[in-house]
Amino acid sequence: MSHLHDPAFLRGMTQPRTRREAFRIAGLSAAGLALAACGVQGQKAAPPKADAVKDYWSKQTKHGRVVFANWPEYMPEDQAPLKKFQSETGISYQYKEVIQENAEFFGKADPVLRAGQSLGYDIVVMTNGVQLQHMIQLGYCVALDHSKLPNFAANAGATYKNRAYDPGSTYTVPYTSGVTGIAYNTKYVKDDITSIEALFDPKYKGRVGMMGDAQEIANFGMIALGVNPEKSTEADWKKAGEKLKAQRDAGIVRKYYDQSYIDAVSKGDIWVTMAWSGDVFQRQLAGEPVKFVVPEEGGTIWTDNMLIPKGAANPVDALMLMDYLYQPVVAAELDEFIQYVTPVPGVQDILKEKAAKATGEDKEALEQMVASPLMFPSEADYAKLHTYTTLTTQQEQVFNPIFQSITQA
Amino acid sequence: MKRLTPYLLALPSWMWLAVFLVVPLAAMASVSLQTGNAIDGFAMTFSFSNYADALGRYSTQLVRSLWYGGLATVAMLVIGYPVAYWIAFKGGSRKSVYLFLLLLPFFVSFVLRTISWGFLLADDGVLFGTLKGWGLLPADFHVLATTVAVVGGLTYNFLPFMILPIYVALERVDPRVVEAAYDLYASRTAAFRRVVLPLSLPGVFAGVLMTFVPATADPVNAQVLGGTGNTMIGNIIQTEYLTNLNYPTASALSFTLMAVLLIGIFIYARALGTENVLEAAAR
Numbered sequence: 001m002s003h004l005h006d007p008a009f010l011r012g013m014t015q016p017r018t019r020r021e022a023f024r025i026a027g028l029s030a031a032g033l034a035l036a037a038c039g040v041q042g043q044k045a046a047p048p049k050a051d052a053v054k055d056y057w058s059k060q061t062k063h064g065r066v067v068f069a070n071w072p073e074y075m076p077e078d079q080a081p082l083k084k085f086q087s088e089t090g091i092s093y094q095y096k097e098v099i100q101e102n103a104e105f106f107g108k109a110d111p112v113l114r115a116g117q118s119l120g121y122d123i124v125v126m127t128n129g130v131q132l133q134h135m136i137q138l139g140y141c142v143a144l145d146h147s148k149l150p151n152f153a154a155n156a157g158a159t160y161k162n163r164a165y166d167p168g169s170t171y172t173v174p175y176t177s178g179v180t181g182i183a184y185n186t187k188y189v190k191d192d193i194t195s196i197e198a199l200f201d202p203k204y205k206g207r208v209g210m211m212g213d214a215q216e217i218a219n220f221g222m223i224a225l226g227v228n229p230e231k232s233t234e235a236d237w238k239k240a241g242e243k244l245k246a247q248r249d250a251g252i253v254r255k256y257y258d259q260s261y262i263d264a265v266s267k268g269d270i271w272v273t274m275a276w277s278g279d280v281f282q283r284q285l286a287g288e289p290v291k292f293v294v295p296e297e298g299g300t301i302w303t304d305n306m307l308i309p310k311g312a313a314n315p316v317d318a319l320m321l322m323d324y325l326y327q328p329v330v331a332a333e334l335d336e337f338i339q340y341v342t343p344v345p346g347v348q349d350i351l352k353e354k355a356a357k358a359t360g361e362d363k364e365a366l367e368q369m370v371a372s373p374l375m376f377p378s379e380a381d382y383a384k385l386h387t388y389t390t391l392t393t394q395q396e397q398v399f400n401p402i403f404q405s406i407t408q409a
Numbered sequence: 410m411k412r413l414t415p416y417l418l419a420l421p422s423w424m425w426l427a428v429f430l431v432v433p434l435a436a437m438a439s440v441s442l443q444t445g446n447a448i449d450g451f452a453m454t455f456s457f458s459n460y461a462d463a464l465g466r467y468s469t470q471l472v473r474s475l476w477y478g479g480l481a482t483v484a485m486l487v488i489g490y491p492v493a494y495w496i497a498f499k500g501g502s503r504k505s506v507y508l509f510l511l512l513l514p515f516f517v518s519f520v521l522r523t524i525s526w527g528f529l530l531a532d533d534g535v536l537f538g539t540l541k542g543w544g545l546l547p548a549d550f551h552v553l554a555t556t557v558a559v560v561g562g563l564t565y566n567f568l569p570f571m572i573l574p575i576y577v578a579l580e581r582v583d584p585r586v587v588e589a590a591y592d593l594y595a596s597r598t599a600a601f602r603r604v605v606l607p608l609s610l611p612g613v614f615a616g617v618l619m620t621f622v623p624a625t626a627d628p629v630n631a632q633v634l635g636g637t638g639n640t641m642i643g644n645i646i647q648t649e650y651l652t653n654l655n656y657p658t659a660s661a662l663s664f665t666l667m668a669v670l671l672i673g674i675f676i677y678a679r680a681l682g683t684e685n686v687l688e689a690a691a692r
Contacts, residue, residue: 107651110447134654137448206549214652248637255554255636260527269532269553393448400653401466408640408648409469 057145057315066317067094069121071304073282074176076337085324091317099125101258106131109309113140118311122318125175125304128165129215129388130396132172132305137393141171142308148319149173151326159382160343163303164230165390172305173322176334177341179374179385180216181299183275185265186289196224196295198272200243205252209264209273210244212256214403215388217244219300220274221403226297229386234398241402248406256407266290277374278340285339285365292374294384301341301377301385336366339375348376441660451656463661467645471662474642475669477556478625481563482571485620486613488564489571493612494605496572497579508576511569519566523633526562527553530634554636562630567623571616578612579605614681622670642666 068082075082075095082093098121099105105126109119126132135141146153152161152173160174184193188207199208199220211217219229221240232240247253254270262279264270266288280292306325308318324330328346335342336351348370355366373381391399441459445451464471496507514522529536532551540546552558582605590600628643635641642662649659 103652110654130652134447206551253637258632260524260633263527267531267533269551393446396653397446404648404653405466408644409638 053143053145056142057148060316062091062316062320063314064090064317065092065094066122066314066321067096067120068318068321069096069098069119069124070175071099071125072097074125074304074338076333081325081330081333082321084330085321089320089324091320093321096121102127102129102131106134109140110134110138113138113310116311118313119309120313121309122312122314123306123321124309125306126172127302127304128163129302130391132307133165133390135307135309136166136171140310142310142312142315143170144173144308144322145319148316149323149326151323155326155328155331155344155346157343157345160303164387166305172307173326174343175304175306175325176338177301177303177343179277179294179299179301179341179377180211180219181275181277181292181294182272183262183265183280183290183292184272185268185270186291188268188271193272193291193293194296196220196297198295199274200224200247200252201272202250202252204272205250206254207271208247208252208254209257209261209270210247210253210255210407211261211274212258212407214400214407216274216300217256217407218399218403219386219388223295223298223300223386229300229389232389234395237399237402241406244403244406248409278338281339281372281374285368294373294381296384298384298386301382301387303343335375336369339369341375341377345376437660437663440656441664443657445657447654447656456657459657459661460665463658464665467642467662470640470642470645471666471669473640474625474666475673477560477563477631477641478621480560481567481624482617482621484560484564485568485571486617489568489616490575490613493572493575493579497576497582508573511572515569520629520633522566523562523629526558526565527633530558553634554639556635556639558634558636559630559639559641562634563624563627566627566630567620570619570623574615574619575609575612578609578615582608610681614678617677618674622674625670626666 074097079095082095086092105124109124112119126135146169152169156174160177161169163169163172163174166172182193182196182198184198189204198204199210201208210220218237218240221244222229222232222236225236225239225243227236227240255264257264257273259279261270261273261275262283265273265275266283275292277292280290283290284292306322308315312318325334326344328344328350331342331344332347332350332354335344335347351366351370355363355370358366369375377385389399439453440451442453442455442457443451444454444456444459492511496504496511500507517525528534530553531537532553533541537546537550537552541548541550552561586608587600587604590604595603625641626643628641628647631639631641631644646659646662646666649655649662
């Protein structure tokens with residue numbers, strides 16, 4: 001620390017530069033500027049040609065190892081499904097919980113993939129939304145070889161095979177889905193909340209949590225106005241923006257949250273909030289006074305998807321692991337832990353059988369899971385659930401400022 | 410050859426500066442003048458309007474950041490100076506223990522410390538829950554999600570960077586100089602005001618520099634502790650970079666922030682008359 005009080009250090013920081021020095025520094029920067037003036041290359045990718053995909057996969061071989069990058073709390077702690085995969089196939093795995101947020105992950109991955117380098121992961125999991133769209137548009141995903149995904153073909157639900165953001169599952173297969181709805185703290189809120197209007201109710205002034213993510217909050221603004229987000233137009237976004245701005249200006253919103261909303265609502269800092277289903281369900285099982293509802297006006301459903309990033313070292317092994325997770329027994333084991341919506345409908349029956357054989361607390365928990373509309377939504381539930389809007393790059397430049405000017409005022 | 414030796418020895422640091430400071434800065438300056446989007450690519454168009462647009466949209470957050478950074482720096486000075494003074498003059502043989510205690514929280518990551526503050530300040534948490542239980546605070550009293558929480562968090566997080574330089578400056582003050590002041594009939598106040606304080610000003614200067622700059626640019630405290638109207642410029646830059654992939658706007662904002670901070674620091678150095686202060690310290 002001695003340099004901190006060194007007069008020479010401070011003098012260097014504060015003394016005026018001579019004119020000649022200033023020119024020299026400017027010259028140096030100009031050289032750098034010339035270096036950098038060539039701009040940032042765009043890499044918009046054309047849709048893959050069938051031949052090219054076939055050609056790519058014909059050159060790949062099994063390497064006996066795979067690196068799986070996923071979100072936290074998305075795998076049982078003992079990693080049993082992965083261990084079984086290893087003993088059955090002889091492929092050793094590394095499991096890394098390195099993805100916390102789509103934007104942050106994409107921000108880190110983009111320069112690496114843009115430079116044509118490998119991320120060091122063979123499978124990554126990303127939510128459908130702007131960043132996944134960018135991954136696909138920029139050609140950062142390897143087109144999948146569906147002849148090597150027989151379990152996916154046999155066991156995935158129809159909704160999960162046909163997703164608007166990745167038609168024909170060209171680049172991705174679902175890992176799990178979840179619902180965005182409303183959670184409330186039953187210690188403070190005595191009424192049964194059923195409507196999205198609760199989030200706009202002056203009764204809960206300063207006790208309402210909204211999400212900071214532009215897509216999430218836009219969807220709820222539009223649903224509150226009776227607009228289907230999937231079919232929304234620019235005019236709808238503006239109207240939703242006005243509604244959400246009025247909600248903020250009236251002091252109803254306490255804060256625009258990221259993942260931290262779940263702590264805030266279980267502690268009672270906020271009483272009513274936008275929420276993700278699995279979080280609330282896990283807290284409920286832990287005995288906290290929180291309840292989740294899909295508002296009668298509707299909610300949203302999102303999906304976390306597995307994909308193989310460009311430059312992955314072990315694509316064949318990655319494809320085998322993806323397909324392995326679509327065996328109903330394996331999917332059931334996963335879902336029992338993560339408690340979101342599984343893309344494999346057969347899981348419900350397996351958990352039902354397991355509940356019939358189990359006893360005591362286990363039985364109770366399993367029965368709760370099987371009956372939960374948050375883990376196994378019915379047709380009527382699905383009808384109320386909207387997906388994210390798919391935006392073009394031009395639309396994004398209109399969409400984002402409308403909602404970010406509310407969440408980041 | 411002998412004449413060249415010092416330059417050769419300094420070469421690695423010049424290379425370091427060139428590669429890790431000048432080139433990235435130049436690249437950022439270049440990007441800040443480009444237009445386009447992340448999918449189709451950006452092209453250099455020398456659009457200085459990027460700066461005007463960015464400032465037009467985000468001047469509120471920029472001014473707010475400077476205001477919060479300033480408030481936090483003043484708070485740190487008010488809290489930190491007495492602490493540094495006490496450790497330097499009254500710490501005795503336990504000085505290093507006190508310094509260690511001061512640094513102890515810094516063995517935990519910055520973000521975690523801020524989140525812990527969130528727990529501490531929760532509406533019905535350890536602190537306010539108890540006070541509310543005793544009826545000392547109204548039930549809807551809260552600090553989280555307010556300006557107080559954000560400025561408080563900034564103050565807490567950067568405090569050691571204020572205390573340490575002041576401590577180092579005070580530690581070097583020769584006790585005999587103070588004694589001499591008393592011998593010349595200075596009162597305790599006068600001795601402090603005319604002898605100790607001027608001698609410690611370089612430390613104060615360094616402390617202010619090392620806290621005001623990071624506090625103004627910090628995105629973490631506003632995100633974790635702030636509410637609907639506490640967004641700082643750091644959060645905006647983060648969103649523009651990572652979420653919107655709007656590299657030109659983010660670069661323009663970063664440069665504006667840097668320029669504003671540099672100008673502020675130079676004015677501050679002039680106002681404080683650093684040169685004179687340094688002379689006093691060197692004597």
